[in-house]
Amino acid sequence: xxxxxxxxxxxxxxxxxxxxxxxxxxxxxxxxxxxxxxxxxxxxxxxxxxxxxxxxxxxxxxxxxxxxxxxxxxxxxxxxxxxxxxxxxxxxxxxxxxxxxxxxxxxxxxxxxxxxxx
Amino acid sequence: xxxxxxxxxxxxxxxxxxxxxxxxxxxxxxxxxxxxxxxxxxxxxxxxxxxxxxxxxxxxxxxxxxxxxxxxxxxxxxxxxxxxxxxxxxxxxxxxxxxxxxxxxxxxxxx
Numbered sequence: 001x002x003x004x005x006x007x008x009x010x011x012x013x014x015x016x017x018x019x020x021x022x023x024x025x026x027x028x029x030x031x032x033x034x035x036x037x038x039x040x041x042x043x044x045x046x047x048x049x050x051x052x053x054x055x056x057x058x059x060x061x062x063x064x065x066x067x068x069x070x071x072x073x074x075x076x077x078x079x080x081x082x083x084x085x086x087x088x089x090x091x092x093x094x095x096x097x098x099x100x101x102x103x104x105x106x107x108x109x110x111x112x113x114x115x116x117x118x
Numbered sequence: 119x120x121x122x123x124x125x126x127x128x129x130x131x132x133x134x135x136x137x138x139x140x141x142x143x144x145x146x147x148x149x150x151x152x153x154x155x156x157x158x159x160x161x162x163x164x165x166x167x168x169x170x171x172x173x174x175x176x177x178x179x180x181x182x183x184x185x186x187x188x189x190x191x192x193x194x195x196x197x198x199x200x201x202x203x204x205x206x207x208x209x210x211x212x213x214x215x216x217x218x219x220x221x222x223x224x225x226x227x228x229x
Contacts (some may be wrong), residue, residue, distance in 0.1 A: 109161035
């Protein structure tokens with residue numbers, strides 16, 4: 001398989017501050033990455049599709065000004081939760097689609113980042 | 119992506135085989151069956167995928183019915199570390215779009 005790394009694994013912040021989460025493909029290039037949010041005892045909910053060099057595509061109901069996505073290179077996408085509030089506390093997960101090689105076109109997931117907003 | 123149906127939960131005794139079913143009656147001819155699992159507080163982990171032939175790797179076996187409307191993931195000798203939520207997804211291989219996760223099956227392996 002291929003390795004996707006997220007950082008930080010967990011973060012606690014005060015209400016009103018912004019938090020940045022990084023998603024890196026360690027041993028492959030990924031033009032496309034996806035961001036999910038998961039609340040306790042629920043399944044993953046797709047938030048947005050991140051494309052290198054272009055604007056992200058957000059799912060219905062996801063505020064693009066709230067969740068800023070930047071995909072500046074073929075191995076890095078970032079999700080910034082702006083002016084975070086307690087209701088933004090969640091488990092955020094990214095996945096990356098492999099551009100080429102034996103796993104071309106397949107998805108691999110990061111370890112997830114747990115955000116707690118106080 | 120075609121919709122899948124999985125039982126919400128299953129138990130399995132440690133050391134025994136765990137058989138997790140998935141129904142995907144609306145699967146298209148070019149869609150593969152994928153299985154992922156999510157251990158508590160971790161990201162999903164790829165397990166296996168297949169089109170119509172049975173597949174086996176170091177983690178599990180995948181049995182797909184001849185009509186491709188259902189499949190079974192088999193963990194041959196379940197361990198406590200296999201306790202997780204297992205997701206069955208059907209989609210076109212090699213060009214993964216946004217994968218839709220259902221509720222999955224919570225497998226609890228008991229000593």
